[in-house]
Amino acid sequence: MTDASRRTMLGLAGSMGLLAAGRPLLAQSNTMVMPSPADWLNLTPDARGIVRFAIDVAVIGNSDAIDPSGRIGPKDSQDYFNIDVRGDTYQVEGALYPGGTIPKASVMTPGRPGGKSSVQYQINWDFKGAEPVGHWLSRGWVLINGNREPAKDTNGTVIETARTEPHLLSEHNYVFGRFGPDNLSPEMLISSGVEDGNDVDKEVLVRAITGGTGRFRFVTGQVVEWRNGRNSSTLRSFSNFPGAYAPNYRFDFELKLG
Amino acid sequence: MPEAEDLAALQALPFAVEVAGSRARFVIDMAVLGHTDAPDPSGRIGDKNSQNYFALDTRGDSYFVAGLLYPGGTIPKPTRPMPVSAFRGAPPKLNNEVVWDFTATKPIGHHFNRGWVLINGSQPGLDTRGTTVDLPRQVPHLLGTHSFFFGDFSADQLSPPMLIAKGVENGNDPDDEVVVRAIAGGTGPFRFARGSCRQDRIGRNTSPLRSFSNLGDVMSPNYRFTFDLLL
Numbered sequence: 001m002t003d004a005s006r007r008t009m010l011g012l013a014g015s016m017g018l019l020a021a022g023r024p025l026l027a028q029s030n031t032m033v034m035p036s037p038a039d040w041l042n043l044t045p046d047a048r049g050i051v052r053f054a055i056d057v058a059v060i061g062n063s064d065a066i067d068p069s070g071r072i073g074p075k076d077s078q079d080y081f082n083i084d085v086r087g088d089t090y091q092v093e094g095a096l097y098p099g100g101t102i103p104k105a106s107v108m109t110p111g112r113p114g115g116k117s118s119v120q121y122q123i124n125w126d127f128k129g130a131e132p133v134g135h136w137l138s139r140g141w142v143l144i145n146g147n148r149e150p151a152k153d154t155n156g157t158v159i160e161t162a163r164t165e166p167h168l169l170s171e172h173n174y175v176f177g178r179f180g181p182d183n184l185s186p187e188m189l190i191s192s193g194v195e196d197g198n199d200v201d202k203e204v205l206v207r208a209i210t211g212g213t214g215r216f217r218f219v220t221g222q223v224v225e226w227r228n229g230r231n232s233s234t235l236r237s238f239s240n241f242p243g244a245y246a247p248n249y250r251f252d253f254e255l256k257l258g
Numbered sequence: 259m260p261e262a263e264d265l266a267a268l269q270a271l272p273f274a275v276e277v278a279g280s281r282a283r284f285v286i287d288m289a290v291l292g293h294t295d296a297p298d299p300s301g302r303i304g305d306k307n308s309q310n311y312f313a314l315d316t317r318g319d320s321y322f323v324a325g326l327l328y329p330g331g332t333i334p335k336p337t338r339p340m341p342v343s344a345f346r347g348a349p350p351k352l353n354n355e356v357v358w359d360f361t362a363t364k365p366i367g368h369h370f371n372r373g374w375v376l377i378n379g380s381q382p383g384l385d386t387r388g389t390t391v392d393l394p395r396q397v398p399h400l401l402g403t404h405s406f407f408f409g410d411f412s413a414d415q416l417s418p419p420m421l422i423a424k425g426v427e428n429g430n431d432p433d434d435e436v437v438v439r440a441i442a443g444g445t446g447p448f449r450f451a452r453g454s455c456r457q458d459r460i461g462r463n464t465s466p467l468r469s470f471s472n473l474g475d476v477m478s479p480n481y482r483f484t485f486d487l488l489l
Contacts, residue, residue, distance in 0.1 A: 086322055086324070140372075153359065154464050159360045166417070193420070202414060208420065208445050209449075221449055
């Protein structure tokens with residue numbers, strides 16, 4: 001049996017377990033089975049030629065790298081909702097799993113002291129449950145303008161007021177495989193759009209698919225991004241505020257492959 | 259062919275869309291909001307403290323800027339060639355006229371533009387053997403991605419239908435500035451869109467650009483985008 005066919009066999013076992021239990025399967029030897037994308041990504045089109053599948057992502061908070069060097073407002077502040085943060089760029093990574101891997105958040109949990117409670121604040125993922133099958137890379141610009149002083153033109157006309165959501169304008173790369181010396185560019189999809197709002201219970205975003213590789217090289221479509229609780233890593237961009245745990249997301253893809 | 263629900267979504271947009279089979283065409287106007295112009299020179303090859311962009315290698319700068327969207331035809335075309343006082347010696351140009359002051363009507367959506375600066379106003383680049391490998395080039399100015407959001411943002415509508423266009427933009431003669439951008443994707447009725455859009459200048463507006471703040475008021479440009487899509 002070749003390595004490739006062995007991996008396929010293991011992958012099939014993994015995806016069968018995933019179907020059965022809604023979670024990736026631990027092999028008998030207690031080593032994690034990592035199904036290859038061919039095994040868990042169902043790309044069979046429906047009667048309208050549309051392919052649908054889901055992935056889960058746990059944002060890795062310690063990879064959250066924000067660059068305020070181009071910011072319009074004060075560059076040394078984390079009081080993002082009271083200053084004009086536009087001009088900030090950022091990059092952050094996440095662990096990518098087959099859809100259904102991260103359990104659905106269900107326990108009402110307070111967000112910050114004095115703030116609202118929501119199931120979306122529950123820490124429902126600690127990275128021990130499964131090894132990721134790919135990478136999620138997000139980078140972009142911050143859109144938050146928390147400056148309460150309206151912007152005026154040279155005639156004194158108000159041309160813009162504060163807007164604190166959506167927070168980000170970003171590009172996502174969904175990499176369906178793990179990087180390695182022999183696997184520098186697994187097949188992937190790219191989406192572009194805005195994300196993050198102020199009410200975690202209303203946070204549903206639709207993003208445009210802008211390209212892909214491998215089976216996705218001729219792709220068009222869109223992806224819906226949903227919150228699904230938080231994980232055990234904390235965001236660097238809120239390092240001055242304790243307990244800012246990184247979010248998890250579900251992505252539902254609706255694609256035409258060409 | 260767009261499905262019935264997509265045709266209905268196109269008709270619900272706050273501007274007219276001409277649909278013929280799978281082809282869709284429409285026109286959008288946009289006024290750049292100068293106070294949102296946020297250049298970041300931290301990665302610049304040349305002098306990071308200068309705004310004399312055309313005399314240094316500005317490549318490495320990134321930028322973000324927002325604008326307001328209007329139905330095509332909202333912003334009137336310029337009629338009088340005008341100089342820009344900050345650009346000494348430059349001849350008057352039609353597209354320097356301030357034709358928009360934001361008071362006539364409310365916008366229908368948001369435009370976000372981000373990318374990198376392409377201007378190299380510096381010396382020729384030489385390789386290790388003294389061979390010239392790169393000459394100064396002042397046009398086009400920018401390599402950017404545009405997001406057109408056709409609606410306002412709210413807690414209940416964080417992502418209105420949108421289109422994304424990528425390409426270069428801006429030249430040194432505003433009356434000769436026509437660029438074509440590639441459509442990279444969209445959402446809602448545009449989720450399977452491919453195509454291009456033509457970008458034309460239509461004068462300036464009453465908001466000054468932050469990136470020229472050392473030179474005086476350089477009023478922000480307005481643009482007209484003509485979309486040609488396959489849905």
